[in-house]
Amino acid sequence: MRPTGEWLNQPGGLAERLQRLRRVAGLTGDQLAAQLGWPRSKIPKLENGRQMPSDADITAWAQACRKPEAAAELLGLLAEAQAAHRQYRLQLRRGGHAAAQQDLDKLVRQATRIRNFEITLIPGLLQTPDYARYRLREAMRISGDDESRLEAAVMERMHRQEVLYEAGREFEFIVMEVALRIRNCPAEVMVAQLDRLLGVTGFRNVTFGIIPLDATLAVTPYTGFMILDDLTYIETHASEDLLGGAESETYKQLADDLRAESVSGHAARDLIADASRRARVFLDNGTLPTTCSPTR
Numbered sequence: 001m002r003p004t005g006e007w008l009n010q011p012g013g014l015a016e017r018l019q020r021l022r023r024v025a026g027l028t029g030d031q032l033a034a035q036l037g038w039p040r041s042k043i044p045k046l047e048n049g050r051q052m053p054s055d056a057d058i059t060a061w062a063q064a065c066r067k068p069e070a071a072a073e074l075l076g077l078l079a080e081a082q083a084a085h086r087q088y089r090l091q092l093r094r095g096g097h098a099a100a101q102q103d104l105d106k107l108v109r110q111a112t113r114i115r116n117f118e119i120t121l122i123p124g125l126l127q128t129p130d131y132a133r134y135r136l137r138e139a140m141r142i143s144g145d146d147e148s149r150l151e152a153a154v155m156e157r158m159h160r161q162e163v164l165y166e167a168g169r170e171f172e173f174i175v176m177e178v179a180l181r182i183r184n185c186p187a188e189v190m191v192a193q194l195d196r197l198l199g200v201t202g203f204r205n206v207t208f209g210i211i212p213l214d215a216t217l218a219v220t221p222y223t224g225f226m227i228l229d230d231l232t233y234i235e236t237h238a239s240e241d242l243l244g245g246a247e248s249e250t251y252k253q254l255a256d257d258l259r260a261e262s263v264s265g266h267a268a269r270d271l272i273a274d275a276s277r278r279a280r281v282f283l284d285n286g287t288l289p290t291t292c293s294p295t296r
Contacts, residue, residue: 052244
């Protein structure tokens, strides 16, 4: 996101200093990557400010460039960058939520592996326009954003979903079962949203898992998050954070743990179908069914 990326790429900033160190050492990006045993893509990501390095990355870089004494200063710059995580009030952001959607779209389109976990929401990349409209209107009301921008924000979110159909990308979506059942939009909107999820479960590049209500969790998630290759994006009602390095690795482990507790395939489709049945009954009668048909 812009604040972190701009900080890393400012004149004399960490990204520039890393690139300069490599060039002075007479190394190409490929040569440095091979020497460190890293993927080739990691070097340009660090030098372009698109990935936050870890402490170990900085130390290894300085040693490979035969300037181990440079590590201390670079680690100081890294500490400042890590303290400059994205924190802002959404209502103060130029362009409001439409601009927020555009910024997130850029991040998503740069990633090849996207992992999204949500507790009470359907992931943005899988939302129908009507469901997205309720979520964005809610966010605008809380942040004080101008609701006349609602349709622009919805359009940007829908535009981002094009990445689902692009080759070379892998998606993993894990949601708590409560996200299928909570009444955070009208029943007819949720019915259409659940139908959309049933369709997505058939995508070859998509893994869709659901953590059942009666699952025993090894770890309790505090919030939803999205992992974009090596970065983790977290959004709350008041702020957004973009995490890298060791902090992002923590969320990767959390995603692994949550996926292990989820069901997918036929079991996930059964849970979606049951939630859809309950929503349809509510739509027809105005009340939820008193019993639930077994789904697992």
